[in-house]
Amino acid sequence: MTVEYIRYTLTKHSGDDLVAAYRVAAESLQASPECRGFDLTRCEEDPASYTLRIRWTSTADHLQKFRKGPHFPPFFAAIKAFVDEIVEMRHYADTGVEWRR
Numbered sequence: 001m002t003v004e005y006i007r008y009t010l011t012k013h014s015g016d017d018l019v020a021a022y023r024v025a026a027e028s029l030q031a032s033p034e035c036r037g038f039d040l041t042r043c044e045e046d047p048a049s050y051t052l053r054i055r056w057t058s059t060a061d062h063l064q065k066f067r068k069g070p071h072f073p074p075f076f077a078a079i080k081a082f083v084d085e086i087v088e089m090r091h092y093a094d095t096g097v098e099w100r101r
Contacts (some may be wrong), residue, residue, distance in 0.1 A: 001036065001055055002055070002056045004052075004055075004091050004092070005057055006086060007049070007052075007088040007092055008085050008087065009087050010050065010082075011048070012084070013082060021079050022078070025074075028074045032066050032069070033057075034058075035043075035055070039052075040053075081089035
């Protein structure tokens with residue numbers, strides 16, 4: 001499992017605009033067999049900062065299957081306006097250290 005983090009610092013758009021775009025983009029992620037889940041969070045201390053976390057089956061599946069597959073074009077169309085506000089977009093490996101209540 002790979003976790004992709006996309007961090008945004010909004011300077012051109014509102015948070016409501018980003019959330020609305022990801023509500024549309026979510027349909028493409030949910031339809032993709034390579035995507036295992038996602039969540040979008042807003043920083044409470046800095047409301048212009050948002051983090052999207054996407055769980056992929058693997059980095060290769062994300063880059064080779066999702067990005068080259070039929071679900072990427074509608075996903076990208078929904079969020080394209082925000083690309084210039086991305087400050088980080090990287091893949092991370094799970095370490096196995098996790099706990100949830």
